[in-house]
Amino acid sequence: MRLATFNVENMFERASIMNLSNWKEGEQVLQDFAALTNLIEKPQYTLADKKEMLEIMQKRHKGLITSGNSRHIRLNEIRGKLIKKPKNAPIEIAVDGRDSWIGWFELKREIIKETAIENTARVIREVNGDVFCIIEAENRIAANRFNDSVIPKVGGLKYGHVMLIDGNDDRGIDVGIMTRQPFEIQSIVSHVDDTDAEGQIFSRDCPEYKIITPSKNTLLVLVNHFKSKGFGSQNANDKKRQRQAQRVREIYEERIKAGFEYITIAGDFNDTPKRDPLKPLLGNNSNLLDVMSHPKFVGDGREGTHGNGNKDAKLDYILMSPKLVTRVQNCGIERRGIWGGKNGDLFPHFPEIKTAKDAASDHAALWVELNL
Numbered sequence: 001m002r003l004a005t006f007n008v009e010n011m012f013e014r015a016s017i018m019n020l021s022n023w024k025e026g027e028q029v030l031q032d033f034a035a036l037t038n039l040i041e042k043p044q045y046t047l048a049d050k051k052e053m054l055e056i057m058q059k060r061h062k063g064l065i066t067s068g069n070s071r072h073i074r075l076n077e078i079r080g081k082l083i084k085k086p087k088n089a090p091i092e093i094a095v096d097g098r099d100s101w102i103g104w105f106e107l108k109r110e111i112i113k114e115t116a117i118e119n120t121a122r123v124i125r126e127v128n129g130d131v132f133c134i135i136e137a138e139n140r141i142a143a144n145r146f147n148d149s150v151i152p153k154v155g156g157l158k159y160g161h162v163m164l165i166d167g168n169d170d171r172g173i174d175v176g177i178m179t180r181q182p183f184e185i186q187s188i189v190s191h192v193d194d195t196d197a198e199g200q201i202f203s204r205d206c207p208e209y210k211i212i213t214p215s216k217n218t219l220l221v222l223v224n225h226f227k228s229k230g231f232g233s234q235n236a237n238d239k240k241r242q243r244q245a246q247r248v249r250e251i252y253e254e255r256i257k258a259g260f261e262y263i264t265i266a267g268d269f270n271d272t273p274k275r276d277p278l279k280p281l282l283g284n285n286s287n288l289l290d291v292m293s294h295p296k297f298v299g300d301g302r303e304g305t306h307g308n309g310n311k312d313a314k315l316d317y318i319l320m321s322p323k324l325v326t327r328v329q330n331c332g333i334e335r336r337g338i339w340g341g342k343n344g345d346l347f348p349h350f351p352e353i354k355t356a357k358d359a360a361s362d363h364a365a366l367w368v369e370l371n372l
Contacts, residue, residue, distance in 0.1 A: 003131045004368075006133070006363065007136050011150075012142050040082070069108070135223070137164055140163065140164040163178075164176030168203060205223075219372060256321065262372065281319060290317050291317070291366055302335075302347070306364070315363070335348075
């Protein structure tokens with residue numbers, strides 16, 4: 001059987017800020033969105049709260065004031081009005097707390113270019129995994145549509161099972177799984193509500209999928225997408241990622257004690273192997289092995305999985321328990337969905353990729369063949 005993981009970077013739609021060429025601009029929007037969302041959830045709005053809301057909207061998102069729509073953020077007012085615009089007086093926040101109105105802010109989304117969507121399917125077609133972990137898929141409906149219409153359109157084989165549990169990220173970047181018909185999903189465990197002393201642990205989720213192979217072996221797949229480096233302080237992001245890695249390690253050890261032998265932890269960990277945040281999974285006291293460190297791994301000389309494949313861009317992983325390592329037959333990387341370098345000529349890509357916007361993703365896919 002073949003197991004794979006791929007950050008598809010959404011299949012049909014994604015938050016418009018995720019497609020900006022300048023991340024700093026997107027970072028400011030995310031900060032404003034988080035601030036507005038946190039402010040409106042307060043039971044009582046102080047004068048300082050109301051002032052901060054208006055300052056954010058008037059300085060950088062004026063459309064929220066005039067029409068409820070800025071370039072990247074939308075204000076949904078369902079019952080009651082957040083904003084009051086008197087004719088001969090300054091604009092003001094019209095309500096005094098969360099119970100005074102029903103509404104919310106949301107990030108606006110945009111359709112991904114059709115060619116890019118099809119190239120995402122081409123990566124999946126070429127990797128041809130029997131069990132395929134998908135990262136940054138917007139929801140199960142989108143994943144099903146992609147499986148039913150786009151994969152067959154590029155000559156790929158549909159999957160018999162597509163499963164995705166909505167996670168904790170309100171931008172619609174969830175993790176899920178697709179399996180071929182003989183590989184049955186026997187059970188699912190979600191960890192969206194896992195907490196520690198600091199609060200909620202997972203930025204998305206760490207779903208556990210118990211897969212039964214045609215040979216009646218049991219494979220436990222933990223799909224992950226750890227906290228990114230792009231928003232907030234590096235120290236806070238590192239701490240969050242380490243908490244996530246530690247919790248995954250705890251789940252892994254619990255399952256080993258429960259008798260599971262074949263376990264994989266796959267996905268986008270948003271960090272490199274030797275940094276502290278990933279030590280719970282990749283440190284000296286861990287018995288997990290990454291597929292790219294296996295002697296049978298066939299690569300292209302590039303150590304990274306994201307962007308140009310540089311060493312500091314190793315973000316994607318398939319980690320395997322010791323018993324699963326003994327079942328490895330072949331493993332490799334699929335990089336043809338990426339636009340490499342400024343002109344796209346750093347390494348081979350699909351001929352259908354003519355510009356950077358046509359790329360399937362900024363991430364390569366990883367795969368491993370297992371005798372299970």
